[in-house]
Amino acid sequence: MSTAAVPTDYTNRVLYSEEAASFSPEVLAEMDAHIAKYPPDRKRSALIPLLLLVVQRERGYIDNAGVNFLAQKLELEVTDVWETATFYSMFNMRPVGRHHIQICKTLSCRVMGEPQITEHICNRLGIHVGETTPDERFTVSLVECLGSCGTAPMMQIGFDYHEDLTPEKVDKLLDSLE
Numbered sequence: 649m650s651t652a653a654v655p656t657d658y659t660n661r662v663l664y665s666e667e668a669a670s671f672s673p674e675v676l677a678e679m680d681a682h683i684a685k686y687p688p689d690r691k692r693s694a695l696i697p698l699l700l701l702v703v704q705r706e707r708g709y710i711d712n713a714g715v716n717f718l719a720q721k722l723e724l725e726v727t728d729v730w731e732t733a734t735f736y737s738m739f740n741m742r743p744v745g746r747h748h749i750q751i752c753k754t755l756s757c758r759v760m761g762e763p764q765i766t767e768h769i770c771n772r773l774g775i776h777v778g779e780t781t782p783d784e785r786f787t788v789s790l791v792e793c794l795g796s797c798g799t800a801p802m803m804q805i806g807f808d809y810h811e812d813l814t815p816e817k818v819d820k821l822l823d824s825l826e
């Protein structure tokens with residue numbers, strides 16, 4: 649399976665709405681604990697932890713209603729929240745599988761074999777870049793430099809880095825994931 653001609657569309661296609669998410673009292677308290685780490689007039693500093701540790705965890709990805717909630721909570725414009733959420737590849741703009749495979753596609757990884765690694769992973773999983781396996785176990789994405797250029801080619805799965813990749817290493821790794 650070739651990955652070359654497949655468009656990689658990472659946009660969130662949810663149309664704008666003013667609906668805001670709701671969270672349990674426990675989750676709201678967790679949010680307040682993060683906000684309390686910053687001065688009262690700097691609560692926007694809690695945006696990244698709240699996006700990652702709360703909204704993405706609770707809702708599976710960064711959705712419109714979660715963004716609306718955070719904008720209200722942190723007294724920000726909705727566009728402020730989207731600007732941050734869409735800048736970092738650690739934020740998912742749509743539902744992903746249990747294991748989100750993010751392969752670095754930037755220069756060092758590219759010249760050290762990223763295309764072969766990407767093709768190997770996609771062939772093995774039977775999906776294209778940007779897709780999720782039917783059993784919802786794996787999603788494959790290409791991302792910009794993950795700051796581990798000296799061990800290219802590399803990829804991130806969840807919070808873990810996997811470096812100096814070869815097809816054999818990839819096979820072992822995928823075999824080990826449930």
Ligand code: FES
Nearest residue numbers: 752757793796797
């Ligand atoms: S180019 Fe791949 S980690 Fe930097």
